Amino acid sequence: MKRNWEGVVLKVMGAKDFTLEVTGSEEITPDFLRVHVRDGGLLGRSGLHPTMWIRLWFxxxxxxxxxxxxxxxxxxxxxxxxxxxxxHNGVAADWARSVQPGDTIDATVQGSSFTFPQPxxxxxxxxxxxxxxxxxxxxxxxxxxVAAGGTPVTAWLEYQHDADSSLEVRTSDSDVVTWLPRKRDGAALVEEVCAALTADTVSVSDDFFWIACEASSTRAIVKHLRKEIGVDKHRIDALGYWRV
Ligand SMILES: Cc1cc2nc3c(=O)[nH]c(=O)nc-3n(C[C@H](O)[C@H](O)[C@H](O)COP(=O)(O)OP(=O)(O)OC[C@H]3O[C@@H](n4cnc5c(N)ncnc54)[C@H](O)[C@@H]3O)c2cc1C
Incomplete structure (x- = not known):
């Protein structure tokens, strides 16, 4: 399976390659599957950090x-x-639907990093x-x-399937989580979030923003934070996780 220029660029950037072996899978909901793997040495060589992600090759x-x-x-x-x-319908989702114990998949570690903000x-x-x-x-x-008692979190989670809102979100008592159905290609989420994040509700100097939804929604929310409220880019961790 040829990796084209992306594979070459990653190699030049020092990417590490591994082969993962599937040991099983389970249905968390009909629309959310968990696949278990042996890591092929990945964790030992690459370490582990919060929100860590890898590139799988399908x-x-x-x-x-x-x-x-x-x-x-x-x-x-x-x-x-x-x-x-x-x-959804895509090569990665299709692979997860049909995967069997003993199947292997190549993985590359490059680009993932996250450090919890301090203070x-x-x-x-x-x-x-x-x-x-x-x-x-x-x-x-x-x-x-990191912080005893924990920093409170306010989260908006967009969903497309009824069972999504039953997915585990490991909140504590001080957190507020709102599930919103995806409407108008994500515009409903963007409007609700931007209406709630204002100069009156947000502390530009002390709050942190973690945004990871559909790419254009992510961009719109980051633009609002930067242009309308004046949040410094170092207080925002944002990445479009998928695109329409
Ligand atoms: C850093 C990072 C970490 C990620 N971690 C995860 C993770 O742990 N679990 C996870 O499920 N995804 C995760 N994603 C998102 C995942 O990589 C994308 O959803 C990816 O596009 C799925 O590939 P695919 O081949 O299944 O679909 P694609 O071929 O990319 O897309 C096929 C079709 O499905 C639609 N589509 C793709 N993804 C979604 C989606 N999530 N919801 C609705 N429609 C979609 C597309 O718009 C397109 O129409 C992560 C993304 C990033 C950037």
């Missing part, structure tokens, strides 16, 4: 397509982790959806680990 008619997935329940001691797949923020504002729930949970776990 075969589509002989051509390699890379897609990003977040590590779940990683165990460096056992050399295992899992990945959660939000379902701990006054509040963390999160925008995500099922694709970023594994990373959201990793972020929530880390804020409990």
């Amino acid at each position: 075969n589509d008619s002989g051509k390699a397509h890379q897609r990003a997935y977040t590590l779940v329940n990683a165990s460096p001691a056992d050399g295992t982790f899992s990945m959660d797949f939000a379902m 701990a923020p006054r509040r963390i504002w999160v925008v995500g959806d099922p694709a970023s729930i594994p990373a959201v949970n990793s972020l929530l776990d880390e804020r409990c680990r």
Whole structure:
């Protein structure tokens, strides 16, 4: 399976390649599947950080397509982790639907990094959806680990399937989570989030913003934070997780 120029660029950037072996899979909901793998030495060589993601290489008619997935329940001691797949029609989602124990998949580690902000923020504002729930949970776990009592979180999570809102989100009592149905190509989410994030509700100097939803929604929310409220880019961690 040929990786074209993307593979070459990643190699030049010092990317590390691994082969993962599937040990099983489970249905969390009909639209959200978890795949368990042996790590092929990945955790030992690359370490582990909150919200860590890797690039998986999927075969589509002989051509390699890379897609990003977040590590779940990683165990460096056992050399295992899992990945959660939000379902739609695509090469990655199709692979997760049909995967069998013993199947292998190539993975590359390059580009993932995250350090919890210090000093701990006054509040963390999160925008995500099922694709970023594994990373959201990793972020929530880390804020409990880093700061006793934990920084409070306000999160908006966009959903497309009824069962999505049953997905585990590891909140604490001080957090506020709102699930919103995806409407008008994401405009409903953007409007609700931007209406709530104002100079009156946000502390520009003390809050942190973690945004990972559909790419154009992510861009619109970041633009609002930067242009309308004047949030410094260092207080924003934003990445479009998928695109329409
Ligand atoms: C850093 C990072 C970490 C990520 N971690 C995860 C993760 O842990 N779990 C996870 O499920 N996803 C995760 N994603 C998102 C995932 O990489 C994308 O959803 C990817 O496009 C899926 O590839 P595919 O081949 O299945 O679909 P594609 O071939 O990319 O797309 C096929 C069709 O499906 C639509 N589509 C793609 N993704 C979604 C989606 N999430 N929701 C609705 N429609 C979609 C597209 O618009 C397109 O119409 C992550 C993305 C990034 C950038």
